[in-house]
Amino acid sequence: MGDVNMSRVNEMTPLERAAAMSQGKAVDRLPCNPNVANGVARVYGCKISEFNRDAKTLAAAQIAAYRRFGYDSVRIFTDLFTLCEAMGAEVKFPDDDTADLLKPAISDIKDIGRLQPVNPYKDGRLPVQLDAMKYLIDEVGHEVGCSGAVVGPFTNAFFLLGVDNTLKQIIKSPEAVHALCRISLETCKIFSEAVIKLGLTPTISEPMSSCTVVSPKTFREFSAPYLQELVDFIKSKGKGVIMHICGDTGNIWKDIAAMGVSGFSIDNVASLIECKHAIGHQVRILGNVDPGGVVYCGTPLDVRLKTLEGIAECYDSPKGYTPMSGCSLPVETPFANIQSMMDTVREVGYPVMPEKVEAMIADCKNQMAVL
Amino acid sequence: MRSQEELLKALSDCVVDMEDELVGEVAQEYVTAGYPALDGILKGLVDGMQKAAALYEQEEYFIPELLVCSEAMYNGLEVLRPHLESAGSQEKHKVVIGVVEGDTHDIGKNLVRIMLETAGYEIYDLGRDVPLQKFVDKAKEVQADVIAMSTLMSTTMPGMKRVIEMLEEEGIRKNYKVIIGGAPISPAFANKIKADGYSANAVEAVTLVDRLLQG
Numbered sequence: 001m002g003d004v005n006m007s008r009v010n011e012m013t014p015l016e017r018a019a020a021m022s023q024g025k026a027v028d029r030l031p032c033n034p035n036v037a038n039g040v041a042r043v044y045g046c047k048i049s050e051f052n053r054d055a056k057t058l059a060a061a062q063i064a065a066y067r068r069f070g071y072d073s074v075r076i077f078t079d080l081f082t083l084c085e086a087m088g089a090e091v092k093f094p095d096d097d098t099a100d101l102l103k104p105a106i107s108d109i110k111d112i113g114r115l116q117p118v119n120p121y122k123d124g125r126l127p128v129q130l131d132a133m134k135y136l137i138d139e140v141g142h143e144v145g146c147s148g149a150v151v152g153p154f155t156n157a158f159f160l161l162g163v164d165n166t167l168k169q170i171i172k173s174p175e176a177v178h179a180l181c182r183i184s185l186e187t188c189k190i191f192s193e194a195v196i197k198l199g200l201t202p203t204i205s206e207p208m209s210s211c212t213v214v215s216p217k218t219f220r221e222f223s224a225p226y227l228q229e230l231v232d233f234i235k236s237k238g239k240g241v242i243m244h245i246c247g248d249t250g251n252i253w254k255d256i257a258a259m260g261v262s263g264f265s266i267d268n269v270a271s272l273i274e275c276k277h278a279i280g281h282q283v284r285i286l287g288n289v290d291p292g293g294v295v296y297c298g299t300p301l302d303v304r305l306k307t308l309e310g311i312a313e314c315y316d317s318p319k320g321y322t323p324m325s326g327c328s329l330p331v332e333t334p335f336a337n338i339q340s341m342m343d344t345v346r347e348v349g350y351p352v353m354p355e356k357v358e359a360m361i362a363d364c365k366n367q368m369a370v371l
Numbered sequence: 372m373r374s375q376e377e378l379l380k381a382l383s384d385c386v387v388d389m390e391d392e393l394v395g396e397v398a399q400e401y402v403t404a405g406y407p408a409l410d411g412i413l414k415g416l417v418d419g420m421q422k423a424a425a426l427y428e429q430e431e432y433f434i435p436e437l438l439v440c441s442e443a444m445y446n447g448l449e450v451l452r453p454h455l456e457s458a459g460s461q462e463k464h465k466v467v468i469g470v471v472e473g474d475t476h477d478i479g480k481n482l483v484r485i486m487l488e489t490a491g492y493e494i495y496d497l498g499r500d501v502p503l504q505k506f507v508d509k510a511k512e513v514q515a516d517v518i519a520m521s522t523l524m525s526t527t528m529p530g531m532k533r534v535i536e537m538l539e540e541e542g543i544r545k546n547y548k549v550i551i552g553g554a555p556i557s558p559a560f561a562n563k564i565k566a567d568g569y570s571a572n573a574v575e576a577v578t579l580v581d582r583l584l585q586g
Contacts, residue, residue: 092475094473097473097526098524098526100474100475101475102475163476164438164478167434167435167438167478168435168438168439168442170435171389171435171436171439172439211430211433212434212554213433213434214433214434214435215430215432215433215435215436218435246554247554251430290557290559291525291555292525292528292555292557292560293555293556293557293558293559293560294559296525296528297528297560297563298559327525327555328525329525330526330528330555331526332526332529
């Protein structure tokens with residue numbers, strides 16, 4: 001499996017790079033994470049539905065994609081519905097596409113009391129996910145950071161009660177939504193603990209907390225308290241937290257930084273440079289090449305330009321910067337575009353020389369003008 | 372007895388203030404008083420929804436607020452609609468809307484539908500996870516002016532392109548304005564698949580459709 005990419009033969013491993021960088025020693029390049037999600041199935045040559053039942057395949061596909069591109073983080077993440085499914089929601093599993101929520105665990109707030117926290121070794125696909133994490137860290141944990149995706153408590157709550165219904169209950173039955181988030185949080189903590197026991201680091205995906213969906217006020221009232229508790233819990237086990245929230249997040253950046261996360265991954269609709277100015281002194285910033293419009297639909301040259309522009313804006317962020325896609329990449333993203341992001345970061349090297357990056361940007365634009 | 376003006380304002384306020392339970396009583400009072408239902412809808416409920424949309428644009432309201440406002444509008448409509456005089460309704464522009472096959476997330480689509488309805492368009496809502504051929508068939512059947520497609524998932528974006536290709540293959544692409552939207556969609560993608568337009572949110576979608584149909 002995993003045809004080794006020649007461009008990374010002489011590279012540091014991601015762990016060597018991270019360690020050297022944190023000690024202020026010389027490194028070869030910035031860390032980079034194109035954020036290949038279920039697209040790893042295309043690299044490995046399997047169907048996405050195999051990830052739902054076969055832990056070895058799930059891990060092997062992640063490893064194959066990591067070996068091919070040499071990015072700086074590998075993660076077991078298939079979809080957002082693993083926790084809600086383990087609590088009773090029904091999930092649809094297309095043969096070769098990402099899973100989707102079919103029916104929430106409950107349809108009425110009066111049933112919130114019937115929800116139970118998960119048993120991560122027994123419920124739904126959680127045992128498959130955990131086994132895959134174990135295979136992953138056994139195989140590549142010595143060279144690259146391995147993480148396990150945990151859906152945030154607020155977002156998972158939506159999948160327990162149904163998205164439309166939960167949106168309405170935020171206004172009509174605040175107490176019920178709090179009760180829902182509380183039980184959701186218990187599950188998040190239990191699963192995070194299982195991830196940490198295997199030696200991996202949980203990452204938190206909290207898309208429903210986005211200002212594209214709810215107001216900062218709603219975020220502060222219904223999401224932040226539970227998210228904070230989850231972050232504190234993970235940190236108490238000795239792990240740093242990387243959080244991703246899709247969509248617009250500008251008005252809650254300061255809240256997120258104040259939670260004590262170590263990294264925040266931002267969507268392409270949010271401004272990288274504004275994020276740097278707002279919280280770059282507190283957290284590492286990761287992002288934010290447009291996964292759909294650029295990495296999926298664009299050319300390798302488009303990806304190169306956007307990657308360079310991100311670096312130019314954020315390379316000097318005080319707590320560090322990782323070029324990344326703004327969200328998980330679509331399954332059918334061309335490999336050449338993923339490769340382009342990695343190659344661009346390799347070519348920029350480290351320390352980043354802004355004049356060099358500007359020259360590379362100008363060169364990209366010239367090439368585009370000719371086309 | 373409240374005046375028509377007072378009741379119109381009360382209807383509008385019910386929608387803006389998310390009074391989805393109170394609105395039915397107010398609408399009933401309005402009808403009982405014998406005021407025209409069409410005014411109640413346009414100058415009451417729709418006015419309220421437009422105010423809610425303005426609050427959304429100002430980032431005072433977000434999706435939860437907009438959803439409850441629209442619920443209030445629909446609850447009011449349920450009371451007023453049976454009292455509409457059928458005459459005098461001018462021909463409306465028709466919009467076929469749906470979430471493309473493979474995706475079941477329809478909040479965004481529903482909000483666009485509500486806003487377009489509020490703006491006076493006739494909507495044919497195909498729902499979610501809609502087979503691609505159905506967009507084409509329905510647009511032909513109702514002689515639509517606009518086909519609006521939405522998706523939240525990047526995995527289903529190619530379906531939008533396919534629908535446009537299907538229209539081209541049948542030689543009827545020019546008959547329709549095709550607009551797309553949804554979280555992973557960008558103006559660049561809309562250009563790439565030769566859609567006529569893209570909007571970032573439900574309120575913008577109305578401006579977009581207005582503009583496309585004028586041009």
